[in-house]
Amino acid sequence: MQFKNILSLYSRILFFFRVVSELPAFLFFFRVMVGIVALLELTSMSTDLDLFFSENPKLFPQQLFYIQSPYFKYLQPIYNYLGEAGLTDFINPGILIMYGVTLLFVILGLFTRPMAILSLILQLFIYKSFAKLNYGFDNFMTMSLFYCVLFPIGKSYSLDTVLFKINEKIDFNYRRILQIHLMIAYFFSGIAKATDLGWWNGKSIWKAIASVDNEFYSTPSIILVLLGISTVLLEFLYPFLVWFKPTRKYTLFAIVSMHIGIAITMDLFAFSAIMIIWNLSAFGEINLNTKTKTKNEVAL
Amino acid sequence: MENAFNEEKIALFLKDNKNSLWMKIKKSLVLLFVLFHLSLIFFQAFWSTLDVYWTVRLDKTLSIPILDLFKQNENIEPYYIFSGTNTGYGFYGIQTATEKYLRTTYLNSAGNVLASNRHHGFQTLNGRTRFKSYASFLGNYISDTEKLKEKTNVDESFKKVLEFRQNYIKKSFKWIGMNNAKKIKNCESYKVELISIVPVDMMEKGANNEKPKLYAIQEYTFPIQ
Numbered sequence: 267m268q269f270k271n272i273l274s275l276y277s278r279i280l281f282f283f284r285v286v287s288e289l290p291a292f293l294f295f296f297r298v299m300v301g302i303v304a305l306l307e308l309t310s311m312s313t314d315l316d317l318f319f320s321e322n323p324k325l326f327p328q329q330l331f332y333i334q335s336p337y338f339k340y341l342q343p344i345y346n347y348l349g350e351a352g353l354t355d356f357i358n359p360g361i362l363i364m365y366g367v368t369l370l371f372v373i374l375g376l377f378t379r380p381m382a383i384l385s386l387i388l389q390l391f392i393y394k395s396f397a398k399l400n401y402g403f404d405n406f407m408t409m410s411l412f413y414c415v416l417f418p419i420g421k422s423y424s425l426d427t428v429l430f431k432i433n434e435k436i437d438f439n440y441r442r443i444l445q446i447h448l449m450i451a452y453f454f455s456g457i458a459k460a461t462d463l464g465w466w467n468g469k470s471i472w473k474a475i476a477s478v479d480n481e482f483y484s485t486p487s488i489i490l491v492l493l494g495i496s497t498v499l500l501e502f503l504y505p506f507l508v509w510f511k512p513t514r515k516y517t518l519f520a521i522v523s524m525h526i527g528i529a530i531t532m533d534l535f536a537f538s539a540i541m542i543i544w545n546l547s548a549f550g551e552i553n554l555n556t557k558t559k560t561k562n563e564v565a566l
Numbered sequence: 567m568e569n570a571f572n573e574e575k576i577a578l579f580l581k582d583n584k585n586s587l588w589m590k591i592k593k594s595l596v597l598l599f600v601l602f603h604l605s606l607i608f609f610q611a612f613w614s615t616l617d618v619y620w621t622v623r624l625d626k627t628l629s630i631p632i633l634d635l636f637k638q639n640e641n642i643e644p645y646y647i648f649s650g651t652n653t654g655y656g657f658y659g660i661q662t663a664t665e666k667y668l669r670t671t672y673l674n675s676a677g678n679v680l681a682s683n684r685h686h687g688f689q690t691l692n693g694r695t696r697f698k699s700y701a702s703f704l705g706n707y708i709s710d711t712e713k714l715k716e717k718t719n720v721d722e723s724f725k726k727v728l729e730f731r732q733n734y735i736k737k738s739f740k741w742i743g744m745n746n747a748k749k750i751k752n753c754e755s756y757k758v759e760l761i762s763i764v765p766v767d768m769m770e771k772g773a774n775n776e777k778p779k780l781y782a783i784q785e786y787t788f789p790i791q
Contacts (some may be wrong), residue, residue, distance in 0.1 A: 280597065281576045307692065314693030317686075324687060326741030334707070334734065337647070390647065398703045399696040408650030437589065438596050446604050451655045454611035458659030461619055469768045470662040476763055476778050477665045484775035487768055533695050 283439045290422040290434075291554040292441045292547055297419035299543045300410040301373035304389070307403065307536040308366060315362065318396045321355045328395060335397035344391070364388055372414060375424020382414040403537040410540065413444065423554070444548040449505035452521075456502025465494045475531040482531050493527075500524060508549050521545055603649065609636050610651050615659070622661050664763040666701040666783070670743035673787075675754040684761075686742060704760055708735055708784050739786045747790050759785040 317325040332341050348354045365388040371381035389411055393404045417440040420426040427434055464470035468490030476483040500507075500520055507517040522542050529538035546552070613633065620628035636642075646652040669684040688694045711731045717724070739758040747756040764779040 277576055279601070280593070283597065283600070311690050311692040311696070314688050314690050317688060317693070318696075324745055326738065330734075330738060330741065334703075336643070336652070340647075386648065396696075398700050401696065401699045402653075402655060405650050405653035405655070408648075409653075410650075412649045437593060438600075443600055443604065447607055450604075450608050450611050454615045455655060455659060458615045458618065461623070462660045462662070464662060467768045469765065470658065472768070473662040473664045473763075473765055474658055476766075478667070478763070478778070478780070483778050490768070533691055536692065 283442050285436060285439050286441070288552055289436055289439060289441060291552040293417060293419045293422040293436075294424075294554065295552050296410075296417070296444075296543070296547045297375065297378070297414060297422075297424075298373055299547070300407075300414060300540075301369045303536065303539050303543060304385075304407055304411070305366060305369045305373075306539075307407070308362070308369075310536070318399055319358065319362075319392065321358045331396040331398050332394060335394065337394040337397050341391075341395060361388060361392060365392060372419075375420050375422075375426050376429070378420025378424055378426050379415065379418075382411060382419065386411040386415055401534070401537065403534070403540055406537070406540045406544070409447075410544075413440075416440070416443075441548065444544060448544055448548050449508070452501045452504035456498055456500075456504065459498045460502060465498050467491060468494045470494060471497070477532075479533075480531070497524065514549055518545060518549055606636075606642075606646075606649075606651055609633075610646075610653075611655075613637060614654050618654075618660050663702060663705070664765050664778075665698065666705045666760060666762045667698055668701050668704075668739075668742055669759045669761055670746065671757045671759075672743070672747055672750045672753045673755045673757065674752045680750055680753055683746070686746065701760060704735065704738060705762060705783055707731070708760070711735065735784070736786060739784070740788050743788070744790075747788075753790060755787055755789045757785060757787040 317323060318331060319328070323331075328345070329342075332338055345354070348357050365385060368381045368385035368388060371377055372385055386408070389407060393400060393407075418436055421432065421434050421436055426432050459465040459470070462470060464473070468487055471490045471494045472483070472485070475485070500517075504517065504521065507513045508521075522545060525538040525541045525545075529535045613636075617628050620626050643652075667684050668686065669682065670686065671682045672680045674680055685694055686697065688697050711728070714724075714728055714731070720728075739760075743756040743758045747753050759782040761780050762783050764781055766778070
């Protein structure tokens with residue numbers, strides 16, 4: 267009886283992760299957009315990299331950027347080895363080029379999985395080397411590249427499928443992982459905000475957007491209160507609203523608007539871009555005319 | 567009715583799902599891994615929310631013996647790092663901080679201001695945003711170090727940690743202005759300040775559109791050697 271129950275639960279979970287018709291389009295969209303955003307972000311700070319990631323950073327020694335981070339114990343032996351082997355002069359510029367090239371391969375879908383693994387390792391090495399200059403975007407990019415390794419992104423609209431005639435069958439709905447991940451992240455973020463009075467009286471929004479570089483500090487209090495409350499409610503209710511089909515479109519619109527707002531008011535363009543990509547990948551209606559058929563194809 | 571319909575759909579799905587044994591095993595392994603991964607994400611989000619609440623609101627360190635086992639520890643840390651799961655997602659949560667930045671003022675031998683800057687060579691918006699992250703980190707680090715200083719009855723290792731933290735703060739300030747200071751003619755010393763916006767009281771703010779007030783959390787002046 268117990269075995270039957272376990273089997274039934276297993277079947278239900280398997281059914282939950284059943285393949286849907288949008289899966290190839292999702293994999294293609296996710297792969298290309300993550301690669302493009304990673305490349306754009308890297309190039310958007312290229313002229314500043316010699317300040318904090320080079321053979322001899324101009325701002326201060328590389329070590330000061332990661333000594334106070336949990337990555338110190340992993341990075342220090344690597345840097346010691348590179349120093350002893352006299353490779354630091356070569357590695358720092360070389361590794362950036364390598365990262366860019368692996369991202370290009372991921373976008374094109376050529377040797378996709380090995381290139382995704384390499385880009386994840388390089389991303390961690392590069393960005394954790396200046397861990398104290400990291401912000402939300404960097405962790406989301408690590409997660410995105412990890413998913414590029416986990417998901418069969420090379421099976422959809424890729425050069426791999428053209429050149430190596432790889433089996434295009436996909437028998438697991440990887441999109442569900444992204445959906446659940448997003449729902450957990452927003453839900454707990456909503457709970458955390460709800461416990462802070464500042465999000466209900468507008469103070470936290472003011473703190474987040476007030477800057478010496480813009481005029482957002484003069485936003486009327488009533489707007490700050492409304493923005494604060496709606497942020498708490500939107501994030502807390504996100505899992506329910508986005509899962510329920512009739513409210514999905516409106517929820518997506520609201521959350522994308524929120525991230526566009528964050529980009530404009532706080533200059534966090536890369537962070538907002540990756541969040542919008544995650545939302546659209548997970549819940550957007552991504553349809554491409556395709557002849558690629560997935561195994562056990564079912565409409566969402 | 568709805569349940570019966572679902573059962574029917576599951577049965578149909580299982581019937582169609584005739585894979586080879588290897589495919590079935592592979593699928594089960596993928597499913598197990600995915601469940602493990604999602605459980606970790608859930609746990610990390612749950613734990614970090616609870617932990618921050620305990621630390622900020624109750625000023626205590628949270629420890630729940632069973633849950634402590636699943637926390638990021640040296641056995642599972644590599645997975646947390648490679649999957650990017652070791653994160654608070656970069657969303658603001660409890661106790662949002664105001665903007666912080668570092669400003670350097672370059673002085674001549676008479677103490678007159680020769681130049682001042684807060685971008686320290688960063689030219690791109692992305693670079694400047696990242697540099698503000700560093701200022702925020704320093705702000706939190708200084709505040710935590712001040713709290714540690716208040717502790718009494720401490721052992722030698724604690725004193726060493728405290729000394730290390732104070733040295734780190736001072737060295738960071740010193741390095742930040744040094745390279746630029748050397749390039750400025752007649753510059754004899756430079757002052758580095760960590761500046762923060764003073765939070766406003768929302769009850770008093772009303773239609774008050776005054777520019778935000780600033781204050782220096784910490785400052786150091788260094789001679790050019």
